[in-house]
Amino acid sequence: MPNRKVVQPITLSVIKTACSNCNLQELCLPLGLSHEEVEKLDELVSTRRRLKRGEHLYRAGEAFSAIYAVRSGFFKTDVLLEDGREQVTGFQMTGELLGLDGISTELHSCNSVALEDSEVCTIPFSHLEGLSREIQTLQHHFHKVMSREIVRDHGVMMLLGTMRAEERLAAFLLNLSQRFTARGYSPAEFYLRMTREEIGSYLGLKLETVSRAFSRFQEEGLIAVQQKHVRILNTPGLKRLMNHHSHG
Amino acid sequence: MPNRKVVQPITLSVIKTACSNCNLQELCLPLGLSHEEVEKLDELVSTRRRLKRGEHLYRAGEAFSAIYAVRSGFFKTDVLLEDGREQVTGFQMTGELLGLDGISTELHSCNSVALEDSEVCTIPFSHLEGLSREIQTLQHHFHKVMSREIVRDHGVMMLLGTMRAEERLAAFLLNLSQRFTARGYSPAEFYLRMTREEIGSYLGLKLETVSRAFSRFQEEGLIAVQQKHVRILNTPGLKRLMNHHSHG
DNA sequence: CGCACACGTTGACTTGGATCAAAGGGGCTC
DNA sequence: GAGCCCCTTTGATCCAAGTCAACGTGTGCG
Structure with a gap:
């Protein structure tokens, strides 16, 4: 050998x-x-x-x-x-x-x-x-x-043309979740590798708006978030967020 | 033969x-x-x-x-x-x-x-x-x-993520102009085939906003517009519009 | 190991574009 | 060629997200 x-x-x-x-x-x-x-x-x-x-x-x-x-x-x-x-x-x-x-x-x-x-x-x-x-x-x-x-x-x-801030972030999180799942990782729990500013840039939002949306999701029990660590608690709730309200 | x-x-x-x-x-x-x-x-x-x-x-x-x-x-x-x-x-x-x-x-x-x-x-x-x-x-x-x-x-x-309404419309018009030029048509004068609503949908804006932006460009002498007929009067002016002001 | 600095959160205020509304104008159909 | 409907314009008001500011927090470097 x-x-x-x-x-x-x-x-x-x-x-x-x-x-x-x-x-x-x-x-x-x-x-x-x-x-x-x-x-x-x-x-x-x-x-x-x-x-x-x-x-x-x-x-x-x-x-x-x-x-x-x-x-x-x-x-x-x-x-x-x-x-x-x-x-x-x-x-x-x-x-x-x-x-x-x-x-x-x-x-x-x-x-x-x-x-x-x-x-x-x-x-x-x-x-x-x-x-x-x-x-x-x-x-x-x-x-x-x-x-x-x-x-x-x-x-x-x-997403950029028709969705409001919280819909955009919900769509983003669900997309990440799905891609992590496809790779054998947890669908509900992951670390973000990017900053709030980078998420904002991708979603056409300012970093403060991203941060507020995260906080709001947490208040509503949809996710648990601490810094870059995200846990999705209510996937259907996030999905529902995306399919309602027309663009303001 | x-x-x-x-x-x-x-x-x-x-x-x-x-x-x-x-x-x-x-x-x-x-x-x-x-x-x-x-x-x-x-x-x-x-x-x-x-x-x-x-x-x-x-x-x-x-x-x-x-x-x-x-x-x-x-x-x-x-x-x-x-x-x-x-x-x-x-x-x-x-x-x-x-x-x-x-x-x-x-x-x-x-x-x-x-x-x-x-x-x-x-x-x-x-x-x-x-x-x-x-x-x-x-x-x-x-x-x-x-x-x-x-x-x-x-x-x-x-465009959708970082530009304001007037920048988006300027970018749209310049893009059309360029594509018409490539096809042997006038770079400065053309008929839009789409409605204000369709332009708005493409640019992530409401039709009223598109209409107001057209009117504003006309006031400023950048274009002459009547319904679907557009004439570009000041191409450099339109280009300048796109490269300034950060996103509001 | 502690300090610095980049990142994140939250609050108060502003604003660009959405919404609602109403009144022209063009062009297509009959 | 008259009428109707869709498209467009313009005005008044509202609100979601941006801006400005100040204060936490975690991490990585020396």
């Missing part, structure tokens, strides 16, 4: 970057692929990259060459206007893809920042297109992922 | 649906393809469909099987919430694609309505994927189109 390393030197990093022994297959690009197909993906997903909290994965304006799959950690993407206004356009967790915005102009159009120490798999885009031409399942799945991003964005537009 | 028609009967409808003699090539899917490649596309874009004003191209919940390219006319897409709230998610003009939202779940996730008598080319999606595996240029261009849609949505999120 020890001399196997000598004959066929498999470095730790190579083992680590293989899709075929990654437990995120069902959430990530390999979804629906056969074992042989996933092995082809292995060659493509060449490198991992570790990021510390606060570090940028990419910045708006940089050349685009790869998309990234979140292997561990938590990210935000944001867009900046010349006058300094910032809008958080999304939060990404394990298995989700980053960088799709860059395909269009071959320049990244937003910033991607790690909200905690994280790790991503780098997927060189031209290789992905090449393999997509060979593996129909991969091609179709990739198209679905892009389309899902468009649908998600429409949901956010709906 | 004349008997070629007898041997291989080319009906008018076949001629009509061919990408290879469509003047929208530079705006639409065929962009960047060689003549031979465009001829392959011809087989794929099998049918056209005419829609009268107000008619739905597809509705949320319907099965997805094709995307559509706007051949002529003008569309809106919208999403509805259970409680009746509506959000217009986009306006589409010639050469733009409709239906990308349906790929993700194989169900359309929004409604698409013609705002004037219109015509679309139907592109069966499985055929498009097939041809994308053969023609790299087509594949890449299609990915760019999807990515562009994501970037556009981020722009709308920014």
Whole structure:
């Protein structure tokens, strides 16, 4: 066993970057692929990259060459206007893809920042297109992922365009809950990785409004919240909040 | 040459649906393809469909099987919430694609309505994927189109999340102007195909607010507006409007 | 281990855009 | 070509969320 390393030197990093022994297959690009197909993906997903909290994965304006799959950690993407206004356009967790915005102009159009120490798999885009031409399942799945991003964005537009503050926060919490559930975590209890200001930016609200809405939910027994620790006590109550009152 | 028609009967409808003699090539899917490649596309874009004003191209919940390219006319897409709230998610003009939202779940996730008598080319999606595996240029261009849609949505999120009413309308008018220009129309003078209410829905505003903003722009000499007819008098003025004042 | 600083909460006041209301204007139909 | 209905404009009032301010709190750094 020890001399196997000598004959066929498999470095730790190579083992680590293989899709075929990654437990995120069902959430990530390999979804629906056969074992042989996933092995082809292995060659493509060449490198991992570790990021510390606060570090940028990419910045708006940089050349685009790869998309990234979140292997561990938590990210935000944001867009900046010349006058300094910032809008958080999304939060990404394990298995989700980053960088799709860059395909269009071959320049990244937003910033991607790690909200905690994280790790991503780098997927060189031209290789992905090449393999997509060979593996129909991969091609179709990739198209679905892009389309899902468009649908998600429409949901956010709906939220920003028609919902009041408390509805927005309820929608946000329910969405997080659902995504944590899909990853095997508790649907009811989680730590927020982002600040009130970042939540506000995503929801089109000021941080004070976010904070007040949290407090209100707590008063009403919908959630228990202390700083970044959230526990959902009444999911149906939160859902009900979203489906009533028309926009003020 | 004349008997070629007898041997291989080319009906008018076949001629009509061919990408290879469509003047929208530079705006639409065929962009960047060689003549031979465009001829392959011809087989794929099998049918056209005419829609009268107000008619739905597809509705949320319907099965997805094709995307559509706007051949002529003008569309809106919208999403509805259970409680009746509506959000217009986009306006589409010639050469733009409709239906990308349906790929993700194989169900359309929004409604698409013609705002004037219109015509679309139907592109069966499985055929498009097939041809994308053969023609790299087509594949890449299609990915760019999807990515562009994501970037556009981020722009709308920014608008809805951080801009005040007048900035939103200025951004909207400048965007229309730019898209009309790309189609060979006047950058400064155009007819809106949508109502104040639809503009408001897209911009997250009430129709009265849209109307007041139009009036204000007119008072300030930025535009001349009468009903749906708009003339932009001061483009730099409109641009300046967008880059100042932080969100109230 | 303690101090600093970023983050979060809460209160008082302001305001931009929503709401309610009412009165033109255009264009399509019959 | 008359009438109707939808679209649009404009005014008066209201309210949700923003702003400004001051005070907690937790955490990470030296």
